[in-house]
Amino acid sequence: MNPGDVVVEVFDSRSAAEADLAGCHEVMAAWWRVDKPDLPPLAYEDCVGRLRNPFPGFGEAVQWISRRRGEVVGLATVDFLEGKSGHIALTEIVVHPRERRRGVGTAMLRALLPELRARGRDVVEGWQLTVGGDGPAWAGSRGFRTVGTVLMQTLEVPEVDSGLWDVPVPAGYRTRRWSGAAPEDLVASYADARQAIHDAPSGGMEYQEPEWTVRSVREREAGLRSSGVDQRVVVAVHEATGAVAGLTELEVHANDPHWGYQRETAVPAAHRGHGLGRCVKAEMIRWLLADRPDFRRIQTTTGAANVHMSRINHGLGFTTARTMVVVNSGIAHLEATLARL
Incomplete structure (x- = not known):
C-alpha cells in the first residue's frame, strides 16, 4: 500500500x-x-x-x-x-x-x-x-x-469476595464522602491533601500534576458536572485536627454507567502508615455498590514503580490486566x- x-x-x-x-x-x-x-x-x-x-x-x-x-x-x-x-x-x-x-x-x-x-x-x-x-x-x-x-488494574466486581472490602477505619480517623462537590468545611483541607499526589513516582513523564487550590478544585468539579460525570470522593479525616488525611476519587461516565474509573488516591506524608489508602478505597467500593448493585467494573492505572499502591489494589481484589x-x-x-x- x-x-x-x-x-x-x-x-x-x-x-x-x-x-x-x-x-x-x-x-x-x-x-x-x-x-x-x-x-x-x-x-x-x-x-x-x-x-x-x-x-x-x-x-x-x-x-x-x-x-x-x-x-x-x-x-x-x-x-x-x-x-x-x-x-x-x-x-x-x-x-x-x-x-x-x-x-x-x-x-x-x-x-x-x-x-x-x-x-x-x-x-x-x-x-x-x-x-x-x-x-x-x-x-x-x-x-x-x-x-x-x-x-492497568481492574476490579471485576462480580468475581471478587466482598469480604475484601470490609476494612475498618483506623483509630483516630473518621471517613466522609460526597458526590459532585466537596463540602465547604472540608474543601480547603481537601485541596491541600490532593497535593500529596505529587509524591507519586512519575518516571520521565513530562506531565505535571496541577497545584491544587480551592479554586482549582471547584473548577474541576464544575467541569465534571458539565460533562455528565458522577464524581465520588471518600476522605479520611484526622479526628484531632479535622484535616483531610487521605482521599480517593472515582468517576462514572454517562456512556457506561456500570464502569468506574478510580482516579487519584493520596495520603499526605504525615498520615501514612495507618492503612488510610486501603480504608478509603474499600469504603468507595461499598458505597458505590450500595447505590448501584449491578455495577460491574472499576479500573485504575498505577505506576509500576508505585508498589505500595499496587499492593493495596491487589488486596482489594484488583488484578493487573495489562502493562503499558x-x-x-x-x-x-x-x-x-x-x-x-
Missing part, C-alpha cells in the same frame, strides 16, 4: 455522518480486541460516547481521522493540556490492525505536528501503549522514548526523525 493514499483530516464526532462514526467504531473495536483483550467488546454506543465526551480535565480535545480510498482506517485524539503541562500535546493514535505497517500512523503523526506547533506545543506524550502490542515498537521507530511503565508504557518526544526530534523516513 502507498502511504500517499492516506488522507488525514480533522474530525468532529458531534456532527459526523453515521457512516464515519461506524468507521471509527470499526477501527476502535478492532484495536480494542487486539490491545485491550482483558475488556469486553467495545459497543457502538460506548465508542460514540467516548468520542463525543472525552475525559474531562485534560484541556481541549481535538480528533483527526485517516482514510484510505474513503474508508476510515485510523483515528487520533490530542488533548491540549493546560497549566504546568501546557507545553504538552497528549496524543493517542489508533490504527486498524489490518492497516498497520502501511504508513497510516506515520501519515497521521506528520499531519498532526504542524497543528501542535501552531498551538505552542513542543512535546508529544502518549500514556497507554500496551506492552506486547505494536504501539511501543512503532513509537520507538518514530523517535519516541519510553519514559515510564504503568499497570508512557512515551514522549520533543516535536523537533519527531520532525527530524520523520524527515529521514
